[in-house]
Amino acid sequence: MKNDIWIVAEQHQGKVAGISFELLTRGLALAAKSGQKLCAMLFGHNIEESGLQELIDRGADMVAVIDAPELKNFLVEPYSQCMLEILRKYEPQIVLAGATSSGRTVLPYVAMTAHTGLTADCTELDIEPESGLLLQTRPAIGGNIMATIKCPDFRPQMATIRPRSTPQAPRLAGRAGTIERLPLPEKAKFSRVRFDRFIPEEEEFNLQDAERIVVVGRGIKKAENLPLIRELADALGAAVGATREVIDRGWLSYPHQIGLSGKTVTPKFYFAVGVSGAIQHLAGMQTSETIVAVNSDPEAQIFQVADFGIVGNLFEVLPPLIEKIKRGEKAW
Amino acid sequence: MRIAVCIKQVPDTKSVKMDPTTGTVVRKGVQSIVNPLDLYALETALQMKETYGAETVAVSMGPPQAIEAVKEAIAMGIDGGALISDRAFAGSDTWATAYILAAAIKQLGHFDLIICGERATDGDTGQIGPEIAAELDMPTVTYVNKLIAAEAKAVKVSRLVEDGAEEVAMELPGVLTVVKEVGEPRLPTLRGKLKAKSTEITSMALKDLELNTSYIGLKGSPTRVVKIFQPKVVRECRKVYAENEGMVEEAVEQLVGFLKSREVLAS
Numbered sequence: 001m002k003n004d005i006w007i008v009a010e011q012h013q014g015k016v017a018g019i020s021f022e023l024l025t026r027g028l029a030l031a032a033k034s035g036q037k038l039c040a041m042l043f044g045h046n047i048e049e050s051g052l053q054e055l056i057d058r059g060a061d062m063v064a065v066i067d068a069p070e071l072k073n074f075l076v077e078p079y080s081q082c083m084l085e086i087l088r089k090y091e092p093q094i095v096l097a098g099a100t101s102s103g104r105t106v107l108p109y110v111a112m113t114a115h116t117g118l119t120a121d122c123t124e125l126d127i128e129p130e131s132g133l134l135l136q137t138r139p140a141i142g143g144n145i146m147a148t149i150k151c152p153d154f155r156p157q158m159a160t161i162r163p164r165s166t167p168q169a170p171r172l173a174g175r176a177g178t179i180e181r182l183p184l185p186e187k188a189k190f191s192r193v194r195f196d197r198f199i200p201e202e203e204e205f206n207l208q209d210a211e212r213i214v215v216v217g218r219g220i221k222k223a224e225n226l227p228l229i230r231e232l233a234d235a236l237g238a239a240v241g242a243t244r245e246v247i248d249r250g251w252l253s254y255p256h257q258i259g260l261s262g263k264t265v266t267p268k269f270y271f272a273v274g275v276s277g278a279i280q281h282l283a284g285m286q287t288s289e290t291i292v293a294v295n296s297d298p299e300a301q302i303f304q305v306a307d308f309g310i311v312g313n314l315f316e317v318l319p320p321l322i323e324k325i326k327r328g329e330k331a332w
Numbered sequence: 333m334r335i336a337v338c339i340k341q342v343p344d345t346k347s348v349k350m351d352p353t354t355g356t357v358v359r360k361g362v363q364s365i366v367n368p369l370d371l372y373a374l375e376t377a378l379q380m381k382e383t384y385g386a387e388t389v390a391v392s393m394g395p396p397q398a399i400e401a402v403k404e405a406i407a408m409g410i411d412g413g414a415l416i417s418d419r420a421f422a423g424s425d426t427w428a429t430a431y432i433l434a435a436a437i438k439q440l441g442h443f444d445l446i447i448c449g450e451r452a453t454d455g456d457t458g459q460i461g462p463e464i465a466a467e468l469d470m471p472t473v474t475y476v477n478k479l480i481a482a483e484a485k486a487v488k489v490s491r492l493v494e495d496g497a498e499e500v501a502m503e504l505p506g507v508l509t510v511v512k513e514v515g516e517p518r519l520p521t522l523r524g525k526l527k528a529k530s531t532e533i534t535s536m537a538l539k540d541l542e543l544n545t546s547y548i549g550l551k552g553s554p555t556r557v558v559k560i561f562q563p564k565v566v567r568e569c570r571k572v573y574a575e576n577e578g579m580v581e582e583a584v585e586q587l588v589g590f591l592k593s594r595e596v597l598a599s
């Protein structure tokens with residue numbers, strides 16, 4: 001199992017996390033082009049067996065696991081030592097990880113030590129036909145440009161992948177694959193960071209799981225007008241998101257922010273109200289399935305990414321719209 | 333305690349606008365500023381200085397005009413600064429940049445803490461902090477949103493993760509990257525600006541550092557940017573106008589029809 005494509009699977013409290021299956025989607029697409037095998041590494045403690053099989057069911061030909069108490073919580077030194085051990089033992093061509101709080105920490109740590117390149121927060125991957133090199137495409141300069149990056153002379157070619165930029169690989173029960181268990185490397189027993197405790201988010205609010213989102217921008221004018229947005233969201237069965245302008249003014253809390261410095265979302269339906277469509281905002285929502293916008297400015301950039309737009313005053317458009325949707329509800 | 337704060341000079345992306353007809357970036361009149369997210373790193377260092385006492389140094393790698401970024405840090409209250417500048421450094425990717433910054437930090441003497449921003453708004457990778465830590469063989473904690481306590485040999489901090497926060501303790505020396513929840517950055521003061529004028533800023537070039545020259549600049553960088561392009565916009569927007577009351581009703585009608593066609597509403 002040398003020269004293969006590897007993903008860095010993640011687990012939370014022993015349960016394999018969804019990002020792992022998104023990475024398998026990416027890995028499968030590359031493996032189909034290059035003919036390499038797809039492998040997954042997973043580090044943690046008391047990892048559920050069913051999770052390992054699920055990685056295989058969803059595309060991994062091999063899963064390398066290191067399960068030890070030292071790996072219960074993410075700590076950069078033990079995790080990077082485990083990853084370096086995989087790099088030494090299996091000499092991967094490509095390593096893909098999630099651009100998550102842990103992936104964005106451990107991958108650069110490992111890339112530096114292993115002396116190889118790392119491309120951040122990729123949204124597209126491909127294999128260059130002539131060279132077989134990994135083409136890594138990512139937004140930069142606040143989403144204003146896309147850059148395609150290669151790592152020709154160093155191995156592995158490493159990239160972090162933006163979460164939710166691709167669907168999870170489907171499960172094919174009974175797919176064949178192997179599981180290899182490795183001991184904890186000696187150096188991974190040592191950490192200069194100590195984990196004390198985890199404090200879950202107070203608000204049980206996960207914008208990224210919402211299938212429908214109504215997003216409010218500065219066009220709402222003041223916090224007192226927000227009930228209008230809530231009413232629309234309720235009528236549509238949607239969650240409420242916001243632009244940074246709204247968050248910075250304290251009208252809604254940070255977990256609501258969508259965009260470059262907030263969450264990336266891919267809902268089935270995205271409804272922008274009084275949102276200008278700044279490039280930093282678009283960076284977090286462009287891949288939504290259906291996009292609708294209401295904005296009083298016919299030139300607003302949000303219309304460039306929308307499927308349907310109403311040019312008008314939101315305070316005039318929303319009340320009759322809400323009423324119509326609610327009336328429709330009664331009719332179903 | 334001695335603290336180094338890494339700051340980068342970046343183009344002011346707030347002034348970057350899109351040309352609606354060509355769909356390209358308008359770069360005219362774009363100014364250079366201190367990476368906005370590095371102001372939080374500076375603020376963290378200044379808070380530590382106030383609470384625990386510390387000598388703070390701002391370190392920036394960039395073209396000669398990046399000295400302005402270092403001066404701004406001093407105007408905010410940072411004690412000293414260093415500019416790392418050499419043509420040979422141009423085109424460095426994050427690996428090469430971290431390699432150079434780590435060498436410069438070593439050269440500037442012992443530091444207990446190195447603080448970086450979450451990411452720079454131009455390159456946007458957020459990789460430099462953890463890479464400096466790895467190069468200097470130090471521990472690191474990223475996405476720090478709160479400094480809980482500090483002592484001579486350790487800091488206790490909170491860091492933001494996907495579904496909450498983690499409290500961790502890190503031995504010193506170490507590297508932190510901070511997010512904007514650490515506290516609103518203070519503004520430069522008049523006194524600070526005067527001090528910035530009179531403070532001598534250490535300048536470092538290739539010859540001043542212990543570096544393997546095959547590991548720096550464009551040539552020494554493992555990654556290569558091979559193509560840059562504008563994000564493409566593929567949707568075609570059906571726009572309806574609702575500029576007076578009669579039109580509002582018609583527009584809402586059309587929107588409801590559209591939502592039914594996309595199965596957002598039941599038809």
Ligand SMILES: Cc1cc2nc3c(=O)[nH]c(=O)nc-3n(C[C@H](O)[C@H](O)[C@H](O)COP(=O)(O)OP(=O)(O)OC[C@H]3O[C@@H](n4cnc5c(N)ncnc54)[C@H](O)[C@@H]3O)c2cc1C
Pocket residue numbers: 142216217218219220242243244245246257258259260261262263273274275276277278279280281284294295296297300312313314315345346453
């Ligand atoms: C490094 C960086 C990171 C950033 N990250 C993010 C991010 O993560 N998320 C984000 O959203 N932004 C982000 N921004 C900010 C971004 O550049 C914009 O400033 C922001 O998205 C604009 O928010 P807005 O659309 O609510 O406000 P505005 O741009 O002020 O737009 C308000 C819109 O409302 C319309 N409007 C006004 N009144 C009405 C009315 N009565 N009816 C209908 N429409 C009306 C106006 O025509 C206008 O288009 C970032 C910026 C930088 C520099």
Ligand SMILES: Cc1cc2nc3c(=O)[nH]c(=O)nc-3n(C[C@H](O)[C@H](O)[C@H](O)COP(=O)(O)OP(=O)(O)OC[C@H]3O[C@@H](n4cnc5c(N)ncnc54)[C@H](O)[C@@H]3O)c2cc1C
Pocket residue numbers: 117118119120138140141146147149337338339340341367369370373391392393394424425426427429433447448449450451452453454455456457458459460461555557
């Ligand atoms: C379009 C484009 C895409 C790129 N993509 C990649 C990529 O995927 N991988 C890669 O390896 N390189 C990439 N680069 C190169 C990279 O931008 C540069 O190496 C840059 O010097 C540092 O990276 P950054 O801007 O991403 O900094 P970040 O890693 O985002 O910066 C994090 C923190 O490190 C500190 N810091 C960063 N730079 C400096 C500095 N010069 N002086 C002092 N402190 C600093 C600051 O505290 C900053 O907040 C890209 C460059 C471009 C133009």
